[in-house]
Amino acid sequence: MEAFNIAITGNVGAGKTSFIKTISEIEVVSTEKKASDEVNQLKHNTTVALDFGRLTLNAEQVLYLYGTPGQNRFDFMWEIIIEKAHAYIVLIDAHRPQDFYNGRRIFNFMQSKVNLPMIIGLTHTDCEGAWEADDVALALGLKNRRRRPPIITVNASDSSSVANSLICLLEQLMMANV
Amino acid sequence: MGISGSLQDFSLPEILQIIDNGSKSGRLSITSSLKGKALQNQGTNDLWFKNGNFVALSNPFKYNNLLSLIKKENIISSKNIVKLYSLEREISIPLGEYCLQQSLLSVERVNQLLENQLKEVYSLFELDDGWFFFDDADSNNQVSEPKESFPLMEMTGKKCDTLTISLQGMRSLSKLDNRLTEQMPEPNSGLIKLEDNLNCKLLPIEACLWDDANGKMSLKKIAQKTLFEIQDLQTTALRLILIGLLEEVPVSREEPQTYAAPSLERKLALSSTNSMVKTKSQGKVSNSLLGNLVDFLRNNF
Ligand SMILES: Nc1nc2c(ncn2[C@@H]2O[C@H](COP(=O)(O)OP(=O)(O)OP(=O)(O)O)[C@@H](O)[C@H]2O)c(=O)[nH]1
Ligand SMILES: [Mg+2]
Numbered sequence: 001m002e003a004f005n006i007a008i009t010g011n012v013g014a015g016k017t018s019f020i021k022t023i024s025e026i027e028v029v030s031t032e033k034k035a036s037d038e039v040n041q042l043k044h045n046t047t048v049a050l051d052f053g054r055l056t057l058n059a060e061q062v063l064y065l066y067g068t069p070g071q072n073r074f075d076f077m078w079e080i081i082i083e084k085a086h087a088y089i090v091l092i093d094a095h096r097p098q099d100f101y102n103g104r105r106i107f108n109f110m111q112s113k114v115n116l117p118m119i120i121g122l123t124h125t126d127c128e129g130a131w132e133a134d135d136v137a138l139a140l141g142l143k144n145r146r147r148r149p150p151i152i153t154v155n156a157s158d159s160s161s162v163a164n165s166l167i168c169l170l171e172q173l174m175m176a177n178v
Numbered sequence: 179m180g181i182s183g184s185l186q187d188f189s190l191p192e193i194l195q196i197i198d199n200g201s202k203s204g205r206l207s208i209t210s211s212l213k214g215k216a217l218q219n220q221g222t223n224d225l226w227f228k229n230g231n232f233v234a235l236s237n238p239f240k241y242n243n244l245l246s247l248i249k250k251e252n253i254i255s256s257k258n259i260v261k262l263y264s265l266e267r268e269i270s271i272p273l274g275e276y277c278l279q280q281s282l283l284s285v286e287r288v289n290q291l292l293e294n295q296l297k298e299v300y301s302l303f304e305l306d307d308g309w310f311f312f313d314d315a316d317s318n319n320q321v322s323e324p325k326e327s328f329p330l331m332e333m334t335g336k337k338c339d340t341l342t343i344s345l346q347g348m349r350s351l352s353k354l355d356n357r358l359t360e361q362m363p364e365p366n367s368g369l370i371k372l373e374d375n376l377n378c379k380l381l382p383i384e385a386c387l388w389d390d391a392n393g394k395m396s397l398k399k400i401a402q403k404t405l406f407e408i409q410d411l412q413t414t415a416l417r418l419i420l421i422g423l424l425e426e427v428p429v430s431r432e433e434p435q436t437y438a439a440p441s442l443e444r445k446l447a448l449s450s451t452n453s454m455v456k457t458k459s460q461g462k463v464s465n466s467l468l469g470n471l472v473d474f475l476r477n478n479f
Pocket of ligand 1: 011012013014015016017019045046069070071122123124125126127155157
């Protein structure tokens with residue numbers, strides 16, 4: 001069985017769990033718990049360990065999706081997940097500028113650990129106060145327009161939007177494969 | 179379109195980083211909230227940028243700020259000062275440049291004026307509550323004509339690199355507010371560089387951090403090596419992180435003390451991820467799989 005591992009990482013509440021749930025054929029094994037203190041103001045459930053989703057292509061090939069826990073501080077799970085990944089997506093909530101700093105931190109962590117095809121997915125762009133992609137990129141420290149990873153808009157709860165973002169990531173992989 | 183928000187969510191160095199990274203031109207308005215502590219900063223201050231560099235500070239409620247600074251220096255005759263005041267409508271170059279041309283001020287004096295403006299900018303770093311709004315000249319026609327909209331009477335004609343302003347502003351901070359201290363790097367963390375070259379002069383403690391920002395050396399180890407206090411290294415690192423020069427990273431998995439002991443829940447999750455090891459991970463994914471997946475996604479969603 002050939003497995004393709006994609007890591008879904010990003011800020012607390014960016015939509016990692018929703019992203020995997022939207023596309024997975026199995027019930028997403030996530031270890032959610034009632035969010036405590038700070039996170040609680042933002043949402044009711046947060047992922048404490050990891051999310052896992054699957055998409056079977058045929059008898060020989062399968063896609064696994066791994067979502068990192070919603071932590072702002074470093075988590076040893078990040079490293080474990082990213083080391084097994086073939087590609088990854090960083091989800092950033094476009095309408096919470098207060099989280100961009102942590103997004104930058106997650107992005108730089110991943111970049112320092114692995115050199116893999118990746119894209120940045122902007123979620124919540126439909127929400128009030130959402131920043132434009134170019135400005136989010138600058139906040140993440142990506143100054144060179146031509147050398148930055150693709151930044152795409154994604155609604156984590158919408159299956160065609162999630163599928164499109166995966167296709168965009170696959171294009172990155174195909175480019176790296178040649 | 180511009181960017182705007184609360185200073186509680188987004189700090190001044192973060193905003194400056196965006197202006198710097200994007201080589202932006204336009205006006206950054208900083209409005210202190212009434213609850214704001216720093217009295218001298220009440221109201222709104224406008225910082226003007228050209229291609230990512232600071233060029234002027236103006237205040238909609240304080241006209242001729244730069245001229246008052248010049249007047250204070252007492253080097254221009256009052257007759258000439260009166261003349262300068264009357265320039266407002268016709269001036270077509272920055273006031274500082276005009277004074278240079280007319281031999282009213284020396285280059286050193288003009289540079290000093292910029293320094294004085296910058297001191298006011300540094301004091302804005304103390305604001306922990308208020309609002310910001312950046313009016314982007316490149317995407318907004320209203321300020322796209324520099325001659326008309328840049329406040330020539332408040333301009334020295336000199337510019338200052340935005341990263342230098344952030345660095346200086348953060349150094350002059352008397353106290354880090356809570357939101358910033360939450361981001362304090364841990365003693366067991368290491369640092370990596372986010373910039374290849376530096377154009378600004380670092381202080382000794384900053385230089386030590388910069389030199390060891392290789393992702394391998396923890397702050398604790400740097401403290402042992404250099405005799406700087408760990409707390410000072412932490413705050414200095416935070417400063418350099420906030421202005422976008424460095425990033426905090428865990429040193430490496432081989433040093434288990436950098437991680438909190440995993441809970442049972444995590445151990446379980448960990449054992450489930452171990453199945454990944456058996457898969458063809460880290461190797462390349464076949465083009466056949468990629469192609470099949472693209473087809474699958476196109477057809478099913
Ligand atoms: N309006 C809107 N809501 C979204 C979008 N993407 C995700 N959401 C919602 O955002 C909320 C948080 O999503 P989650 O999937 O729990 O986020 P998470 O990243 O797993 O969160 P943690 O596990 O706590 O880090 C959910 O209610 C989603 O439905 C989007 O693009 N627009
Ligand atoms: Mg989650």
